[in-house]
Amino acid sequence: MAAAFSDALARAARQHGWQGWDREAIEVEVPANAEHGDYATSVAMRLAKTLRRPPREIAGAIKDQLDLRPPLASADVAGNGFVNVRLDVAWLRGQVDAIIADGADYGRSETLRGKHIQVEFVSANPTGPLTLANARGGPLGDVLSSVLRFAGADVQREYYVEDGGTQVKRFGESVAIRYRQLFGEETPVPQDAYPGEYVTEIAAQIKEKHGDLYRTLTLEEQGRVFAPMAIDWVVADAQRVTRKFGITFDSWFKQSSFLESGYFAKTMEELRRRGCLVDRDGAVWFETSEARALDREGEEGWVVIRSNGDPTYLGTDIAYHRLCLEERGIDLKINVWGANTHYHLLQMKIALPALGIAEDRWSVVLYQYVRFLHEGVLQRMGRRTGLFLMLEDVLEAVGKDATRFLLLQRGADSQLDFDFELAVQQSNDNPVYYVQYAHARIASIFRTAAERGITPDGADLSALATPAEHALIKLCLRFPELLADIVGHRGAHLLTGYALELAGAFHGFYRDHRVVSDDVTVSKARLRLVQAVQVTLRQTLGLLGVSAPDSM
């Protein structure tokens, strides 16, 4: 559509000798009011100043140059200078067949063909089971991945297991404390130890498997031995729960792998070679003029290797991103991160270019943290505070489909407060059922049609004559455009809004239009129409990772 306007503008400009315009000024919109056509552009008003012509004159010239062949039927100038166009009805009806023919490929494109994209999400600290806080990144990353893959990209879903940090040490020692307690030892639990029953459960498993084998070790030694076992337990648990959430990761990538392989050290050498590192107080600091500019006071820079020799989160993350983008053949890395990492994000935006990695090769979807109602008070979830809502409990109580839909109805930027009791209570009111019901209703219509021996075969689509029928087709046609929007960084949550809109349009149509009736011609055509709607709904739900039932 933009191309049609753009070509018409180019021809009009040539004809009238206009100078100084550019194609970027073209914006196509779908008017809310059907009387204003199917598509419209306000480009004439935008160009009025540059071209020094009245908007209506420009609009008229563009209108005259529009190629009025299907899919376009007519164009007119309205308001202060809008160009409105209408779609050719015969062409529109024909799209019903096209959508059904595409079937499971409807909406698929090749725009990202050949591009290797990694989407890294969830990646919770491997020190405990997944909570609803980590989980918000799940549907966001999973659905974005699906959409990118549908647009032709080679997408890898990655779960990054940060098994090398200080928190992991603490986790191992927390398990050790429980291990000792299982043998009746009076071991005090320090403030910063991990709470939660799973810690004891892991300790019990170790006891069961190895007995008192490790009893003679010091707490620190026990922690070192237990940490990898505990990590394995947590990773296996995360794999189980994410699968329950409808997410399958292509890789579970451990931080320890590139610490042990020496890649981290090599990356630090490279930073040093580029003059970005400074040794101070026994630690190694990242320090460049850009880093100083970010920190207002800042001559300090940021520690990448602690004085005890351990790398910091920033240090390992620099190496991890470099590894992905320079060694693993990934063209674009997209991280889905919680809002508390925004400062880290700014640091990374300075550190990666310092290694010569182009800024446009990675981006971050930052989502606001999930808070939840605990004893009537909104609380921030945190494993270290011991306050959290387990993802698995929510999935059990609310269901996979409803949870995914719920989390995807809001944009990543919007704050999300979760009331567990309310969610359970309202799960029957969840909008996801509204959408699924539309799909099931269509399936039911087909069952009725089959009973009466009516099939959509050989339908004459010209029987689709009402505005509501045409509106349904137009709405189905928006699906590919929506996917293009999402690929263009618009956010996966738009899919839920679209699903609701399409389901709503169908429910309204259903009320006013009998599909299976004595009029076989109309019945066949309408069966064909609702089939196209069903295909589009199924495609939308499929990308959302929500099931599309045939009956409810």
Added chain:
RNA sequence: GGGCCGUUAGCUCAGUGGAUCAGAGCAUCCGCCUUCUAAGCGGAAAGUCGCGGGUCCGAUUCCCGCACGGCCCGCCA
């Protein structure tokens, strides 16, 4: 002190990189099931799109300032 995000109907939140954009669901009220599933449909009521400036033919949308809420500024991640 600095930074990131938010502020839209009673509640929970969509939306628009400017016009033909004031939206959905829930909650409230009124109607609709001998006919393809009422997990549905139609209607009513409900908002100066946080406040103040600015740019413009036009601002809920863009810019600046302010207020309020959340988050962040560690040799934690």
